[in-house]
Amino acid sequence: MREIQEHPILKLARGKEIWIKFSGTPIRAYENETVAMALYREGIDVFTESSKLHRPRGMFCAIGKCSSCMMRVNGIPNVRTCILPAREGMVIEKQDMYGKLPESIEDFPEPCEIYTDIVIVGAGPAGLSAANILKDFNIRVLLVEQNPKLGGQLIKQTHKFFGSENEMAGTRGFEIANILIQNIKDSNINYKTDSTAFGFYPDSTLAIFQNNQLLKVHSKYFFFATGASEKMIPFAGNDVPGVFGAGAAQTMMNVFGIKPGKDILMVGAGNVGLIVSYQLLQAGINVKAVIEAMPKIGGYFVHAAKLRRFGVPILTGTTIKEVMGTKRVEKAISIGLDEEFKEIEGSEKEWNVDTVCLSTGLMPSVNLLSQAGCTLKYVSSLGGYVPIRNRELRTSRETIYVAGDVSGIEEASTAMVEGKIASLAILEKIGYATGREKEKNIEELQRLREGPFSSKIVESLGEVTYE
Amino acid sequence: MNDWATKGYLEPGEIKTTLPRKELLMKHLIAISECIQEIPCNPCVTVCPLKAITMKDINAIPVIDYEKCNGCGKCVGICPGLALFLIGIKNGKGIITLPYEMLPLPGKGNEVYLLNRKGERLGKGIVMRTVIVNKQTKSSLITVLCENEDDIYHIRNIEIIK
Numbered sequence: 001m002r003e004i005q006e007h008p009i010l011k012l013a014r015g016k017e018i019w020i021k022f023s024g025t026p027i028r029a030y031e032n033e034t035v036a037m038a039l040y041r042e043g044i045d046v047f048t049e050s051s052k053l054h055r056p057r058g059m060f061c062a063i064g065k066c067s068s069c070m071m072r073v074n075g076i077p078n079v080r081t082c083i084l085p086a087r088e089g090m091v092i093e094k095q096d097m098y099g100k101l102p103e104s105i106e107d108f109p110e111p112c113e114i115y116t117d118i119v120i121v122g123a124g125p126a127g128l129s130a131a132n133i134l135k136d137f138n139i140r141v142l143l144v145e146q147n148p149k150l151g152g153q154l155i156k157q158t159h160k161f162f163g164s165e166n167e168m169a170g171t172r173g174f175e176i177a178n179i180l181i182q183n184i185k186d187s188n189i190n191y192k193t194d195s196t197a198f199g200f201y202p203d204s205t206l207a208i209f210q211n212n213q214l215l216k217v218h219s220k221y222f223f224f225a226t227g228a229s230e231k232m233i234p235f236a237g238n239d240v241p242g243v244f245g246a247g248a249a250q251t252m253m254n255v256f257g258i259k260p261g262k263d264i265l266m267v268g269a270g271n272v273g274l275i276v277s278y279q280l281l282q283a284g285i286n287v288k289a290v291i292e293a294m295p296k297i298g299g300y301f302v303h304a305a306k307l308r309r310f311g312v313p314i315l316t317g318t319t320i321k322e323v324m325g326t327k328r329v330e331k332a333i334s335i336g337l338d339e340e341f342k343e344i345e346g347s348e349k350e351w352n353v354d355t356v357c358l359s360t361g362l363m364p365s366v367n368l369l370s371q372a373g374c375t376l377k378y379v380s381s382l383g384g385y386v387p388i389r390n391r392e393l394r395t396s397r398e399t400i401y402v403a404g405d406v407s408g409i410e411e412a413s414t415a416m417v418e419g420k421i422a423s424l425a426i427l428e429k430i431g432y433a434t435g436r437e438k439e440k441n442i443e444e445l446q447r448l449r450e451g452p453f454s455s456k457i458v459e460s461l462g463e464v465t466y467e
Numbered sequence: 468m469n470d471w472a473t474k475g476y477l478e479p480g481e482i483k484t485t486l487p488r489k490e491l492l493m494k495h496l497i498a499i500s501e502c503i504q505e506i507p508c509n510p511c512v513t514v515c516p517l518k519a520i521t522m523k524d525i526n527a528i529p530v531i532d533y534e535k536c537n538g539c540g541k542c543v544g545i546c547p548g549l550a551l552f553l554i555g556i557k558n559g560k561g562i563i564t565l566p567y568e569m570l571p572l573p574g575k576g577n578e579v580y581l582l583n584r585k586g587e588r589l590g591k592g593i594v595m596r597t598v599i600v601n602k603q604t605k606s607s608l609i610t611v612l613c614e615n616e617d618d619i620y621h622i623r624n625i626e627i628i629k
Contacts, residue, residue: 008570160547160606162508164525170510170545269475282569296472301504302548304475309624311586314475413507448507451526 001043002259004283009158009172012257020090029086034148036062036069036082037256039092045241045328047071047081048094056327058241062248063153064146064196065229065365071095075102076212085148085194111214116142116190118426119206119219121197121368124152125412126404127225128180129419135187137432142217143184143191144208149255150184150193151177152227153247154412156254158282159275162300163413166444173412174254197226200372204399221399221426224369225419228362228383228405233267236322242329246276246359253283261355265332266290267320271299273359278306280357288351291318291334293341300453321348323356332356362409374400381460382408388464391442392425393418401426408464410457417445476584477501479620486620487533489556496538496553496564496610500529501623502546511542511551540564540608544600553610554619561619562595566606572597573609573627581613582624589621590614591628 004012015031022039029038036059039047046056047069060068064083073079074091077099081092118134120127123145134141149155157173168176184191192210197217199207206217230245232238242261244252246268249260264285266277269292277287290307295317297304304314321335321343336347363384366376375396376385386408387395394401401422404415424438449458471477487497498519500511505526512520512529519535520542522528543551543566553564573579577594596610613622 006570008568008572160510160545162506162547164507164509165513169508170514170547284570297475300506300548301471301475302502302506302550305477305501305584305623306549308474308476308585309582311582316473447525450524451505451507453504453506 002041004253004257004259007257008282010174010254010257014257018086018088020086020088020092022092023094027092031086032148033086033256034082035071035073035084035086035090035092037252037258038086039081040252041256041258047241050239051097055239056241057239058328059244059248060232061230061245062251063229070099072099074107076107077101083147083194107212109213111216114142114215114217116140116217116219117430118142118221118223119144119217120223120225121206122146122152122225122227122404122406123150123184123191123193124225124227124404124415125154125176125180126406126415126419127152127223128154128177128184129416130223130225130403130423131187131189131191132180132183133420133423134427135184135189137427139427139430141189142219143189144195144197144217145191145193146196148193150181150191152225154180156247156250157275157412158254158279161413162411163448164444167413167416167448169413197368200368204372206368221401221429222372223401223403223422223426224406225402225404225415226365226368226406228364228409230358231361231363233320233358233360235320237324237329240323240325240329241327242325242354243323243356243358246272246357249355249357250276250279253279253285259283259285260357261329261353262286263288263353264355264357265320265334265351265353266357266359268292268359268361269294269297269299269304269314269316270359270361271303272362273357274299274303274307276357276359277312278303278310281307281310281312287312288353289313289315289334291320292316293319293337295339318349319343320356329354329356362405364406364409366406369395369400369402369406372397372400377464379408379460379463381456382464386464388466390466392438393422394425408457408461411448414445414448417441417448421445471503474585477503484530487554491533492554492556492619496540496555496562497533497536498531498538498540498542498551498553500531500551502529502548502550504528506548508547510545510547514541514545516541540598543608544598544606546606549606552623556616556619557612559616561613561616561622562610563613563619563622564596564608564610565623565625567609567625568606571627572599572607573625578628579611580626580628581611581618581622582626583621584623586624588626589618592618592622592625594625
């Protein structure tokens, strides 16, 4: 129903057809598809309802970060269906209120203890590049990823990457992911997908669940590359199904070959908003406009130019005021902003859209770092709370390292370099000689951040980096 | 504030670099750049077999030596910002090669709409060549013939005629 039939960049292949049940109705799904994607592809927008006001709820982030798609699966409540692979015969139900655990817990296997030298949480650009360095050394590495596939958000980046040869610039993001992932699969690294790290305990045990089993991970070093989540902004109707994070739209299109909607209003003209809008065009979807509250376009000019030459308007000084719709977005209202960001009366504009995508910033996923007692600092230009670290990405705790968006929102190319630096620092601590590799990467990172676009980032990083 | 930073496109007058001499454009296609912002990116420099594109550092704006460029188009295919184009003049008509990443791809001889930098139709042109360069990594290159020689300064996209 919402399948993308052909795509200019991606080869879309669906797995074997299987059947799941949603509220008693059989629903077609494909192997390698998550439950939420199968439901959405089949035209289901409302997954559950809010617990107090019973307002309809659909997907929002599509990458296992928010709680908007939680449903009851085979009797177990609070399951994030956007990252749960569909299996033949699965029973999916709307959850009542906060959800009750089933009486019998026979579905839960005994907990398992894992001992390792380094555990990497998150297999996105930062975690994968770290693993790609560590794989060549004789140490035990465990790489865990919450999503069904390795690669984090790299797997949905169909645009060519900026940067230099060292970061494989000029290559599309998902191709970079394929290369990094293949290296890991060919190595001795122990990797686990569908594995969510949910707790860091005082005895330094990292708790992970994988297919209803608790894994207790004991490690000498912890490497958190947990990425970020999309920010929600306040406006009337921001919870109506069809309001998605822009990244969610990207996941639907580029990972699962599903159209997020027919007519889109994009909110936010940073790089994410511009890139996703262009990718929506590539999927054959109509982008009515990109609106941006700031007086100028936040993303790279070249991304804006790519979009403008297809006639997509970019309206600066404009924000979203309201989204209307009972079970799905039916209409959106934008409004102009003056120089003090006050709404200009009478400047409302009505958009006939079924989808509103928010690309209004990302927030580092620091929850586990916070539990682990790492010192965090709020720096708005880095996306929110970020860990204090040294230039080798070591946090305030001796054995905990970070890389990528969790340490401050930036680009995939810088995340990859950070992953290399932190893993080389850990190797040196363990006692391996890595030559000048670490210094070389620190210099590369400086080079990437030398431009005017990074001046704010560099200044902010100064506030959280100690010598 | 630069006008292009608000609008998202360049007016012809906002292109600061000098364009190739007309005599050169009449010899063969030549790469031009609309990469006007200092961002950390340099694959065009790395890919050019003639070392015709240079940058002071990775954040600098690319500089093209038009005398060295032979119009091979490798930079157009690799540029992540789709900001490089080839232009030329033949018998008083304009020729443009542009990166294109949409479906369907037009074939040789097809008539297409010619679009300017804000997506407005400025007329029609004929596709002279479509090069599909491993679409997973590179952008396909479409070469169109335009009626007027001046079109090479305005046309930056095409639209399939349905």
